[in-house]
Amino acid sequence: xxxxxxxxxxxxxxxxxxxxxxxxxxxxxxxxxxxxxxxxxxxxxxxxxxxxxxxxxxxxxxxxxxxxxxxxxxxxxxxxxxxxxxxxxxxxxxxxxxxxxxxxxxxxxxxxxxxxxxxxxxxxxxxxxxxxxxxxxxxxxxxxxxxxxxxxxxxxxxxxxxxxxxxxxxxxxxxxxxxxxxxxxxxxxxxxxxxxxxxxxxxxxxxxxxxxxxxxxxxxxxxxxxxxxxxxxxxxxxxxxxxxxxxxxxxxxxxxxxxxxxxxxxxxx
Amino acid sequence: xxxxxxxxxxxxxxxxxxxxxxxxxxxxxxxxxxxxxxxxxxxxxxxxxxxxxxxxxxxxxxxxxxxxxxxxxxxxxxxxxxxxxxxxxxxxxxxxxxxxxxxxxxxxxxxxxxxxxxxxxxxxxxxxxxxxxxxxxxxxxxxxxxxxxxxxxxxxxxxxxxxxxxxxxxxxxxxxxxxxxxxxxxxxxxxxxxxxxxxxxxxxxxxxxxxxxxxxxxxxxxxxxxxxxxxxxxxxxxxxxxxxxxxxxxxxxxxxxxx
Ligand SMILES: Nc1ncnc2c1ncn2[C@@H]1O[C@H](COP(=O)(O)OP(=O)(O)OP(=O)(O)O)[C@@H](O)[C@H]1O
Ligand SMILES: [Mg+2]
Numbered sequence: 001x002x003x004x005x006x007x008x009x010x011x012x013x014x015x016x017x018x019x020x021x022x023x024x025x026x027x028x029x030x031x032x033x034x035x036x037x038x039x040x041x042x043x044x045x046x047x048x049x050x051x052x053x054x055x056x057x058x059x060x061x062x063x064x065x066x067x068x069x070x071x072x073x074x075x076x077x078x079x080x081x082x083x084x085x086x087x088x089x090x091x092x093x094x095x096x097x098x099x100x101x102x103x104x105x106x107x108x109x110x111x112x113x114x115x116x117x118x119x120x121x122x123x124x125x126x127x128x129x130x131x132x133x134x135x136x137x138x139x140x141x142x143x144x145x146x147x148x149x150x151x152x153x154x155x156x157x158x159x160x161x162x163x164x165x166x167x168x169x170x171x172x173x174x175x176x177x178x179x180x181x182x183x184x185x186x187x188x189x190x191x192x193x194x195x196x197x198x199x200x201x202x203x204x205x206x207x208x209x210x211x212x213x214x215x216x217x218x219x220x221x222x223x224x225x226x227x228x229x230x231x232x233x234x235x236x237x238x239x240x241x242x243x244x245x246x247x248x249x250x251x252x253x254x255x256x257x258x259x260x261x262x263x264x265x266x267x268x269x
Numbered sequence: 270x271x272x273x274x275x276x277x278x279x280x281x282x283x284x285x286x287x288x289x290x291x292x293x294x295x296x297x298x299x300x301x302x303x304x305x306x307x308x309x310x311x312x313x314x315x316x317x318x319x320x321x322x323x324x325x326x327x328x329x330x331x332x333x334x335x336x337x338x339x340x341x342x343x344x345x346x347x348x349x350x351x352x353x354x355x356x357x358x359x360x361x362x363x364x365x366x367x368x369x370x371x372x373x374x375x376x377x378x379x380x381x382x383x384x385x386x387x388x389x390x391x392x393x394x395x396x397x398x399x400x401x402x403x404x405x406x407x408x409x410x411x412x413x414x415x416x417x418x419x420x421x422x423x424x425x426x427x428x429x430x431x432x433x434x435x436x437x438x439x440x441x442x443x444x445x446x447x448x449x450x451x452x453x454x455x456x457x458x459x460x461x462x463x464x465x466x467x468x469x470x471x472x473x474x475x476x477x478x479x480x481x482x483x484x485x486x487x488x489x490x491x492x493x494x495x496x497x498x499x500x501x502x503x504x505x506x507x508x509x510x511x512x513x514x515x516x517x518x519x520x521x522x523x524x525x526x527x528x
Contacts, residue, residue, distance in 0.1 A: 175353065176418075177374055267361065268361045
């Protein structure tokens with residue numbers, strides 16, 4: 001069923017204005033960003049700020065092109081992406097399995113819930129040094145750091161979402177002759193897929209945070225390592241470039257999940 | 270259509286809910302039987318235990334006292350279809366997939382059963398919404414789809430728990446008629462729980478009146494329009510309808526003012 005848009009002049013007028021407004025906002029954003037870059041560059045060129053500490057857009061761009069050419073930057077980006085992706089996947093897999101297990105054995109869930117709450121409210125970077133002592137430096141440690149930030153909250157949120165399933169819907173499965181497994185596969189899991197996506201959206205960011213913490217402390221490669229290394233040898237161009245790239249990565253990942261989210265929500269209506 | 274053989278009999282059925290807030294004696298002493306092919310309505314004050322009775326008949330709850338007996342010609346327990354108060358159509362499935370839910374669960378997606386569904390959809394004018402999402406449908410349609418989901422499992426006995434309470438008055442009248450026609454033309458035995466007296470009188474052959482909790486059977490009233498030559502389509506306009514209505518109304522009123 002298609003609703004009639006453009007049915008009247010008033011409606012058409014409204015739609016045009018709304019579209020214009022959207023366009024305006026978009027270009028204003030670009031303008032603000034470009035203005036910021038221009039101001040920064042001017043300030044650096046005219047020596048209003050010390051470009052040794054604050055770098056400049058052109059210097060960063062030059063470094064970017066140079067480092068992309070000699071492949072070193074791509075490798076660091078790739079490593080960070082790989083580690084974050086792995087942490088994220090492990091968080092998701094582990095959380096789904098655990099939360100499912102808790103749903104099937106609610107006493108177990110109830111018993112372990114307070115422990116999870118405590119672990120979740122802990123500032124997770126406090127765990128990183130411990131992980132380094134246990135596992136040494138290297139990718140394993142970094143991936144574990146990446147997982148440690150999000151995983152407890154992820155399990156908790158997912159378990160609580162599972163728990164809140166409408167009991168009447170579970171009764172429906174009973175009236176149709178279903179067992180506990182079918183309650184899970186037919187109701188609990190599909191019903192919570194939108195929740196699951198929004199939890200995933202948060203956790204992809206958290207995985208990135210964890211991985212960067214890990215690379216700060218135990219990395220020999222990756223953007224986190226570049227930031228720490230750059231700040232130690234006063235290559236501030238490198239530090240800021242890495243931060244900019246991190247911004248881009250975060251935006252990209254978030255955008256991807258958002259897209260997925262929209263697709264799934266559309267299916268769910 | 271009505272045979273005199275009992276189909277289900279409840280003998281002194283008792284039921285109590287136990288919880289940390291204390292014991293709730295929901296059913297004190299429930300005694301009635303339902304004949305094959307008949308349409309029984311259960312009417313009673315709210316919270317008196319109507320849903321509990323259906324849950325016990327369906328086997329979801331075990332009575333804490335008394336017996337429930339099923340009589341059947343085959344050596345198998347009768348199949349029971351239970352329709353809950355809300356349609357509970359799942360929003361991520363389209364109409365057809367919602368109807369298939371029961372068959373999926375029982376692993377009964379046989380060609381015969383799929384054909385039955387197609388016939389039902391065709392017969393009750395729902396074939397054109399087969400692939401729509403439930404959210405696009407009216408309350409009345411959703412309720413009929415929920416009924417087809419129940420019928421797909423070919424139940425011998427249908428339990429309906431206030432299936433029309435979420436609908437507005439106009440829709441309610443037409444859907445209850447549709448559901449009545451469907452149940453009669455599929456020759457099912459049905460037990461309908463409702464708090465709408467006129468609905469009970471218009472649809473049932475027998476109305477069972479319950480007391481306030483703890484719940485007992487207060488009265489069993491046979492509804493005999495057919496004997497007086499009144500067809501089901503026009504009962505609501507008849508004098509007899511008003512008489513039945515008043516009788517049940519009075520008894521319920523007594524029930525609410527007593528004690
Ligand atoms: N799970 C439960 N735990 C404790 N008490 C319950 C539970 N379910 C129902 N009861 C109580 O048992 C009594 C009967 O409940 P039931 O749902 O069978 O009544 P009902 O006649 O269907 O009510 P309604 O008209 O509201 O649908 C009520 O007093 C209710 O509070
Ligand atoms: Mg009820």
